Amino acid sequence: MPENRLWRETLRDFMRSVSTEDDTGMVIRAHLYFEQLLGWGLEQRLDKPEAVLGGQGVTYNQKLRLCYALSIIDDECYGFLRALGKIRNSFGHDLGRQLTEDDIVALVSPLRKELRNQFEVMQTGIQAEGVPMDFPRAKMTAVLMGMMPFMAFGFFEDKEHYVEEIVAFHQQLRDDWNDGRDI
Numbered sequence: 001m002p003e004n005r006l007w008r009e010t011l012r013d014f015m016r017s018v019s020t021e022d023d024t025g026m027v028i029r030a031h032l033y034f035e036q037l038l039g040w041g042l043e044q045r046l047d048k049p050e051a052v053l054g055g056q057g058v059t060y061n062q063k064l065r066l067c068y069a070l071s072i073i074d075d076e077c078y079g080f081l082r083a084l085g086k087i088r089n090s091f092g093h094d095l096g097r098q099l100t101e102d103d104i105v106a107l108v109s110p111l112r113k114e115l116r117n118q119f120e121v122m123q124t125g126i127q128a129e130g131v132p133m134d135f136p137r138a139k140m141t142a143v144l145m146g147m148m149p150f151m152a153f154g155f156f157e158d159k160e161h162y163v164e165e166i167v168a169f170h171q172q173l174r175d176d177w178n179d180g181r182d183i
Contacts, residue, residue: 010036011148018144023099023137024091030144031060031088034081037151038063041072060085077151079110099136107143115150119143 010033017029042063043049052058052066064085068078083106091097108116119142 014148015145018141023140024095024097026137026140026144027084027088027091027099031084033148034084034151035060035063037148038067038073038081041067042070045070045072073151076111076115077147080107080147083107083110099140101136101139104136104139104143107140115146119146 014030014033017033018026021029038060039053042053046052064073064078064081067073073081087103087106108119119139
């Protein structure tokens with residue numbers, strides 16, 4: 001995992017991307033960020049990550065399956081990321097594609113009920129803060145913004161420290177948004 005400063009910058013970029021892009025941009029950029037997270041997980045776990053990740057040709061699906069086989073990610077994350085990959089591919093082949101409620105269901109169905117409920121609370125907060133987006137987009141934003149730090153916690157040894165970092169980071173983004181600053 002990158003150092004704390006780089007991780008915070010990456011997370012801020014991720015949050016900005018998923019909240020400002022159109023549906024196609026949101027899905028494709030989120031997919032890229034999650035692929036980067038899989039790569040970081042492999043770099044941490046493998047003794048010689050360059051033997052697998054060096055050069056070209058390691059696909060998202062290969063990274064995903066390798067992370068799952070090495071228990072870097074659990075069943076929940078694996079199901080979520082497989083669904084994200086399928087949704088990304090459908091957007092990659094249909095220029096006019098829009099997010100649907102079925103996309104959201106596919107993403108959250110592998111997740112336990114407590115986590116799905118947390119995303120519903122986040123979605124309500126996003127809409128209450130006046131973020132201009134329709135229902136599927138608000139829900140997708142909440143799910144993506146929730147899953148990125150949730151997955152990243154599994155890569156850190158000191159999870160409590162990073163939980164505090166993520167909470168503080170989310171609060172700073174909210175304050176910036178409410179004060180009209182660019183996130």
